[in-house]
Amino acid sequence: MRSALPQCEPAQLPACGSPARWGWLQQLRNQPELDPEPWLLALENGSLSADPDLLAVLAERLDPPSQRRLLAWWRQQPDPDPGLPSQVLRHRDGASAAWLLQQLAPGPGALGQALPLALLPLLGHQRQAAAWPVLLSWMRAPIATPLRRAALEGVARGLSVWPRHQLVAGLSDLAGDLDPQLAAPAVDLLARLPGARRALVPLRHCELDPQVSERLERRLAAIPVQPLLLVVHGRAGGQLPAELVALAAELECRRGAPVRLQALSAAPPPAATELLQPGQVLxxxxxxxxxxxxxxxxxPAIVRHWSAFARVQHWPFLGAWPRWQAALATELAGLATQDARPLLLHHPLEGPxxxxxxxxxxRRTGAHCVATPYSADHLAQLKLTLAAPALALALAANRLTDQLAEQVGPPLLQRPGLRQLLLAELEALP
Incomplete structure (x- = not known):
C-alpha cells in the first residue's frame, strides 16, 4: 500500500524562487483531502501571498462558497490583482453569477477599469440569463475600448445561451463600430452562430471599416452556399415571367451559387446536373x-423527385414567411384610405x-382578402365595379394583373420594397 502523503500546512510553503517550491506545491495538489480553511485564513490575514502558482493549486480544490469568499477578500484589497478572479472562479452557479452582477451593478460610469476588465468575461462564462443585458450595456457604452472588449469577451464565452435576435442585433451594430478592435471580433462571433449567413449577409449593405469588410467577405466565403431551386407558378405552357427570371439571375450573382426556377405549369424540371454537385444539399x-x-x-412530389439526387432542405412557402407578411402589410398600408380598407385579391381557395x-x-396585413376567379367574364366585371384600393396577391404578372392593371397596379415583384426584401431573404439562406 502507498503511504499517506504528509499534511501540507500554509506555514510550510517554501518561498517564491525556492527550488523546493514546485515539488511542494505538487505534493499539495496530490493531497487526497485538502481543508481549504487554513489556506483561506492565511490569505485573509496576510500571512500568505496570493501568488499565481499557489492559486493554480488551491483553485482546483475550492468549492463555490470558498471561491466567493476568496473573491470577497480580493475585492477588499487596495490594489487587487486583475488575474486572480479568472484563476479562482471556475464553477458555474447562480450564487457566483449573482456576486459578479452585484460587483458590476454600479455600471460603466461608476467603476474604474481594473474591476470590469477582470469580471466581465467571467460574467459571460456563468451563462446566466441576467448577464446578457449587463454585457450588452457595457459592450455598447461610450467607454474605453478595453472595457468594451472585455464585455465582448463575456458575450463570446456564453455565445450559445443569449437571446438570438438580440445577440445578432447587438453584434451587427458593433460590426459597424469605428474601432476595428471591436468590429472585427463582432463579425467573427456572428460567423460562429448556426445559420451564420442570415446574420452576415445584411452586413454587406452596411458601412464597415475596409478591413472589417474584407474580414466579412472571408467569413462568408468560408461558409458553403447551397444551390437553390425556386418553385414558382409560371404561366400557361411553362412560360416564366420576366420578373422571376431576373430575380433568379440577380440572386445567383449575389449568392455565387446556382439558382434555378421550376415552374409548376411546365412539364420537365431543370436538369440535376445544371444545379447540383456531388454531395451538395439542395x-x-x-x-x-x-x-x-x-x-x-x-x-411534396417535387421534394420526392429532387431527393433522388440530393438531400433537400425544404423551406415553407413564401406566403407563410413573417417578414414577407410584414412587408406586404407595409405595401398595403400605402393603399389604405380613411374610407376604405384595402383589398387583397387572391386566387380562390378551399378547405379549413x-x-x-x-x-x-x-389580421397581419389589415387588408380584406377577396377570392377572385381568373375567368374572363369575372375579370371584365371586376374591372368595371372595383372601387376600393386593391392589391393582387400575385408575385409575377398573370391574368389578374394583366386585366386589372389600372385597378391593382403591378405584381408584387415589380414593387421595389417587396422585391428587395425577397432578394435579401433569399440571399441570406444557407
Whole structure:
C-alpha cells in the first residue's frame, strides 16, 4: 500500500524562487483531502501571498462558497490583482453569477477599469440569463475600448445561451463600430452562430471599416452556399415571367451559387446536373403565396423527385414567411384610405386550412382578402365595379394583373420594397 502523503500546512510553503517550491506545491495538489480553511485564513490575514502558482493549486480544490469568499477578500484589497478572479472562479452557479452582477451593478460610469476588465468575461462564462443585458450595456457604452472588449469577451464565452435576435442585433451594430478592435471580433462571433449567413449577409449593405469588410467577405466565403431551386407558378405552357427570371439571375450573382426556377405549369424540371454537385444539399424554396393545392400536393412530389439526387432542405412557402407578411402589410398600408380598407385579391381557395390562413393574413396585413376567379367574364366585371384600393396577391404578372392593371397596379415583384426584401431573404439562406 502507498503511504499517506504528509499534511501540507500554509506555514510550510517554501518561498517564491525556492527550488523546493514546485515539488511542494505538487505534493499539495496530490493531497487526497485538502481543508481549504487554513489556506483561506492565511490569505485573509496576510500571512500568505496570493501568488499565481499557489492559486493554480488551491483553485482546483475550492468549492463555490470558498471561491466567493476568496473573491470577497480580493475585492477588499487596495490594489487587487486583475488575474486572480479568472484563476479562482471556475464553477458555474447562480450564487457566483449573482456576486459578479452585484460587483458590476454600479455600471460603466461608476467603476474604474481594473474591476470590469477582470469580471466581465467571467460574467459571460456563468451563462446566466441576467448577464446578457449587463454585457450588452457595457459592450455598447461610450467607454474605453478595453472595457468594451472585455464585455465582448463575456458575450463570446456564453455565445450559445443569449437571446438570438438580440445577440445578432447587438453584434451587427458593433460590426459597424469605428474601432476595428471591436468590429472585427463582432463579425467573427456572428460567423460562429448556426445559420451564420442570415446574420452576415445584411452586413454587406452596411458601412464597415475596409478591413472589417474584407474580414466579412472571408467569413462568408468560408461558409458553403447551397444551390437553390425556386418553385414558382409560371404561366400557361411553362412560360416564366420576366420578373422571376431576373430575380433568379440577380440572386445567383449575389449568392455565387446556382439558382434555378421550376415552374409548376411546365412539364420537365431543370436538369440535376445544371444545379447540383456531388454531395451538395439542395435548398428548395416555394415562391408560392397561398396554401392551395400546389403547396399541399405538388410540392411534396417535387421534394420526392429532387431527393433522388440530393438531400433537400425544404423551406415553407413564401406566403407563410413573417417578414414577407410584414412587408406586404407595409405595401398595403400605402393603399389604405380613411374610407376604405384595402383589398387583397387572391386566387380562390378551399378547405379549413385555407380559411385559417386567410384570416391570419387579414389580421397581419389589415387588408380584406377577396377570392377572385381568373375567368374572363369575372375579370371584365371586376374591372368595371372595383372601387376600393386593391392589391393582387400575385408575385409575377398573370391574368389578374394583366386585366386589372389600372385597378391593382403591378405584381408584387415589380414593387421595389417587396422585391428587395425577397432578394435579401433569399440571399441570406444557407
Amino acid at each position: 435548398g428548395l424554396v416555394p415562391l408560392l403565396l397561398l396554401p392551395g393545392g400546389h403547396v399541399r400536393h405538388d410540392l 386550412l385555407a380559411a385559417r390562413y386567410l384570416t391570419s393574413l387579414e
